[in-house]
Amino acid sequence: AQSVTQPDIHITVSEGASLELRCNYSYGATPYLFWYVQSPGQGLQLLLKYFSGDTLVQGIKGFEAEFKRSQSSFNLRKPSVHWSDAAEYFCADRTDSWGKLQFGAGTQVVVTP
Amino acid sequence: EAGVTQFPSHSVIEKGQTVTLRCDPISGHDNLYWYRRVMGKEIKFLLHFVKESKQDESGMPNNRFLAERTGGTYSTLKVQPAELEDSGVYFCASSHGENTEAFFGQGTRLTVV
Numbered sequence A: 001a002q003s004v005t006q007p008d009i010h011i012t013v014s015e016g017a018s019l020e021l022r023c024n025y026s027y028g029a030t031p032y033l034f035w036y037v038q039s040p041g042q043g044l045q046l047l048l049k050y051f052s053g054d055t056l057v058q059g060i061k062g063f064e065a066e067f068k069r070s071q072s073s074f075n076l077r078k079p080s081v082h083w084s085d086a087a088e089y090f091c092a093d094r095t096d097s098w099g100k101l102q103f104g105a106g107t108q109v110v111v112t113p
Numbered sequence B: 001e002a003g004v005t006q007f008p009s010h011s012v013i014e015k016g017q018t019v020t021l022r023c024d025p026i027s028g029h030d031n032l033y034w035y036r037r038v039m040g041k042e043i044k045f046l047l048h049f050v051k052e053s054k055q056d057e058s059g060m061p062n063n064r065f066l067a068e069r070t071g072g073t074y075s076t077l078k079v080q081p082a083e084l085e086d087s088g089v090y091f092c093a094s095s096h097g098e099n100t101e102a103f104f105g106q107g108t109r110l111t112v113v
Helices: none
Strands: A003-006 A008-014 A020-021 A023-024 A033-038 A046-051 A056-058 A064-068 A075-076 A087-094 A099-104 A107-112 B005-007 B012-013 B019-024 B031-037 B044-049 B053-055 B065-067 B075-079 B089-094 B106-111
Touching: A003 A087, A008 A020, A008 A075, A008 A099, A020 A107, A023 A075, A033 A064, A033 A075, A046 A064, A046 A075, A046 B044, A087 B019, A087 B031, A099 B031, B005 B089, B019 B089, B019 B106, B031 B075, B044 B065
Parallel strands: A008 A107, B012 B106
Antiparallel strands: A003 A023, A020 A075, A033 A046, A033 A087, A056 A064, A064 A075, A087 A099, A087 A107, B005 B019, B019 B075, B031 B044, B031 B089, B044 B053, B065 B075, B089 B106
């Protein structure tokens, strides 16, 4: 069965430090991958997506992600985090042509001063 | 342009009562999805409408859940009777067509006591 794994449930990072969130997917065909963020009291906001083409994808809020087929990974990165990046981050894979998503368990990011 | 709107934002009901959640998708979006996240678990797909038709309801947990989308506009998700395990955050999302991103609402937090 198709699955999306986010190995890190919780990450603490200092403001200004770099951040990398891991995501692994399992599916034979070309994946359609997404990263969403949920800030406190907010809904899910799309940070970026990968359908095809350039494997390094730029998103909003200074985030980027790199698709690596050989590693079945789609890790999210940000060079320098801001306190406002404290949120929960979800990796997702589209499971059918209609757009149904399968989510990872989420990674909670805490930003310390 | 208004985003996906969900009502209410919070609901606390007693076990055995009925609750109806509402989702207003982005205007013109034919696809409407319901997802749910119970405490500590992943965000799980419930069902998908294309206009007023149920395309996929494979994620609906049981027959206490009834979703409708009259006229292909807004959708309701009724839980009757509610059980304790129904507590969680219910998300709605909409998208325009295939290979397009889904936009999520802020969710309805349902607490069954």
